[in-house]
Amino acid sequence: MEQTFIMIKPDGVQRGLVGEIISRFEKKGFTLAGLKFITVDRPFAEKHYEDLSAKPFFNGLVEYIISGPVVAMVWQGKNVVTTGRKIIGATNPAESAPGTIRGDFAIEIGRNVIHGSDAVESARKEIALWFPDGPVSWRSSLN
Ligand code: CMP
Secondary structure (H helix, E strand, O other), X not given: OOEEEEEXXXXXXXXOOHHHHHHHHHHHOOEEEEEEEEOOOHHHHHHHOHHHOOOOOHHHHHHHHOOOOEEEEEEEOOOHHHHHHHHHOOOOOOOOOEOEHHHHHOOOHHHOOEEEOOOXXXXXXXXXXXXXXXXXXXXXXXX
16 A cells, blocks of 8 residues: 655644644545654755755755654545645645645745655655654553
8 A cells, every 4th residue: 555754744743733743644535554753863954855855955954854853744645645745735835725734834945844755666665764663663561
């Protein structure tokens, strides 16, 4: 089954949008396949956004992503990559339609609340980067 990587960025966490965002994906019918609450360091953020390293906003983007904890998730279901991007809305909140996450909750492109993989192949790479031990953590005992 198709999977995508979804990250609630530090502004989404700080603004208390975690429940709202998870709810939108659940209500659509997608399945949560992995979740972690995590603060990443600069090299990790640079790796995640390596395709954008030549962009003038790259350093600011990395600063933003490492500024606080994020919620990293794997969501699963039919066409979840494309449909997930529709639920999220256009990258620039000025262009994202009302009813989408960014359309409803964001104004600035540099504080756009959420990230979603743009293709099946990038989803595969991003899931491998963020969940190197698999999407579900296991713990066998308390000792
Ligand atoms: P995301 O979906 O995480 O993919 C790349 C990110 O780069 C994007 O969301 C924005 O957070 C950021 N971004 C893209 N364009 C700009 C821009 N012009 N200025 C600042 N940040 C940008």
